[in-house]
């Protein structure tokens with residue numbers, strides 16, 4: 001499996017910020033891992049034009065479950081694909097919280113993403129209260145089984161474990177905590193998809209990934225890459241994270 005360094009720009013960036021993507025693509029003309037940056041929808045098409053055929057894939061951050069129709073302000077998976085996206089983040093905790101998205105809704109969106117030929121990057125994660133109550137694996141298991149549709153394969157789906165309390169806080173779970181959740185998710189995927197598909201499906205860790213902690217995180221079993229928020233906004237910070245992931249594949 002090819003590892004994946006994914007960025008999530010969230011609601012950040014305007015056309016001026018695309019210079020960061022250009023710098024990133026210049027720094028990684030032939031990356032040893034997959035590189036994906038999930039942009040605000042307005043930037044996908046200009047970014048694709050700017051990057052031309054450079055090996056930086058682009059994604060959206062949400063899509064509607066319907067293929068088209070009367071849904072003011074929403075965006076369809078096919079529209080993201082048309083703009084130049086090859087992936088879309090679904091079920092991020094900020095969407096689950098800000099927009100009341102349920103796992104059932106996330107599953108419907110993932111089906112729409114797959115129908116449009118997009119990779120669905122499906123996010124799971126517990127809150128601090130849930131972790132402190134000892135509910136982490138129960139929450140992750142419930143989100144996993146309800147959010148992933150039957151259309152999932154190793155090629156069209158990525159699962160990102162993002163503990164809500166680690167997002168944007170500088171707090172990181174211990175290596176053992178990440179390893180526990182990731183092996184639990186892998187087991188769950190084996191049960192849902194079978195051993196072969198489950199083995200090839202990328203599991204990302206997300207939440208306060210920075211250049212300084214990336215190598216340690218990428219050394220954890222069943223961590224196949226990262227979903228990076230704040231540190232993906234500049235080439236200066238995202239590039240060393242990509243290099244750390246490359247180094248984890250081919251240790252020097």
Ligand code: 13P
Pocket residue numbers: 008092162166167168169170206207208209227228229230231
């Ligand atoms: P930070 O890397 O800023 O903590 O954000 C993580 C995240 O939510 C990525 O989707």
